[in-house]
Amino acid sequence: MKKLGLGVLGLGEGRSIISAALNSRLWKVAQICDLDQELGRARCREFNLDNFTASFDELLANKEVDVVGIYTPDPLHAGHVLQALRASKHVICTKPFLNDLSRAREVIEEQRRSGKVVLVGQSTRFFAPFMRQRRHFESGAFGEIATVEACYNADHRWFLKKGWAKTEAFKWLYGGLSHPVDLVRWYLPHIVEVMGYSSLSKNGRELGLAHPDTFQFVSGPGPEFRRASAARTTAR
Numbered sequence: 001m002k003k004l005g006l007g008v009l010g011l012g013e014g015r016s017i018i019s020a021a022l023n024s025r026l027w028k029v030a031q032i033c034d035l036d037q038e039l040g041r042a043r044c045r046e047f048n049l050d051n052f053t054a055s056f057d058e059l060l061a062n063k064e065v066d067v068v069g070i071y072t073p074d075p076l077h078a079g080h081v082l083q084a085l086r087a088s089k090h091v092i093c094t095k096p097f098l099n100d101l102s103r104a105r106e107v108i109e110e111q112r113r114s115g116k117v118v119l120v121g122q123s124t125r126f127f128a129p130f131m132r133q134r135r136h137f138e139s140g141a142f143g144e145i146a147t148v149e150a151c152y153n154a155d156h157r158w159f160l161k162k163g164w165a166k167t168e169a170f171k172w173l174y175g176g177l178s179h180p181v182d183l184v185r186w187y188l189p190h191i192v193e194v195m196g197y198s199s200l201s202k203n204g205r206e207l208g209l210a211h212p213d214t215f216q217f218v219s220g221p222g223p224e225f226r227r228a229s230a231a232r233t234t235a236r
């Protein structure tokens with residue numbers, strides 16, 4: 001079987017997909033890319049690679065690259081996903097896929113036009129314990145789901161050392177909440193109502209965050225879930 005050629009854009013968190021691809025018999029790392037040339041050289045040394053470029057255009061023109069893994073700062077994802085699709089590449093983009101909805105329609109249309117696969121990578125659902133939990137659910141071992149509780153609590157003070165994390169464009173609403181929201185919607189896809197609260201913590205305030213970093217939400221399943229539930233109850 002021909003191995004899929006991976007191009008990686010953004011070599012901070014992008015390090016993880018390089019490592020995964022090098023440990024897989026299905027992938028080869030065709031090219032890696034970052035504006036930071038020193039980081040590029042460091043990753044080449046770390047993984048024994050010699051295919052670094054500082055030019056995304058060069059990576060997109062590389063015929064060995066079938067799939068582009070996107071690991072640039074959140075506000076750049078939409079533009080990079082569009083560029084990759086226009087160059088006829090499949091896309092794996094880390095979460096948060098988009099950090100607002102302003103270009104969502106454009107991205108959906110470009111994906112449809114290109115016929116290429118777009119996958120949001122590195123969300124919690126791909127972690128081993130969550131995949132195992134899902135297998136138990138699909139086997140029927142958990143019975144019918146009435147409610148899902150998901151959380152994502154972490155000390156992210158280290159993350160706020162990144163310059164872009166303190167800009168107006170960076171939002172934990174997408175960056176952090178995407179993990180538990182994805183898990184909830186995996187099990188209860190028909191959410192129609194959401195209510196909640198947000199606030200900016202002392203840590204976030206002191207470290208210069210522009211948007212809230214603390215959220216609590218309750219969401220309600222829509223009529224499809226309630227109808228299915230009622231039908232099951234009537235049948236019993």
Ligand SMILES: NC(=O)c1ccc[n+]([C@@H]2O[C@H](COP(=O)([O-])OP(=O)(O)OC[C@H]3O[C@@H](n4cnc5c(N)ncnc54)[C@H](O)[C@@H]3O)[C@@H](O)[C@H]2O)c1
Nearest residue numbers: 010011012013034035036071072073074094095096122162
């Ligand atoms: N899945 C997860 O749980 C998880 C964890 C950490 C980070 N992330 C996400 O990964 C992404 C990257 O985060 P990070 O921590 O690596 O940030 P980072 O700032 O450390 O790294 C981003 C890299 O992208 C490079 N870059 C920026 N613009 C570029 C461009 N136009 N062309 C080429 N390279 C460019 C920068 O030079 C930098 O090296 C973010 O979207 C972040 O939210 C996801």
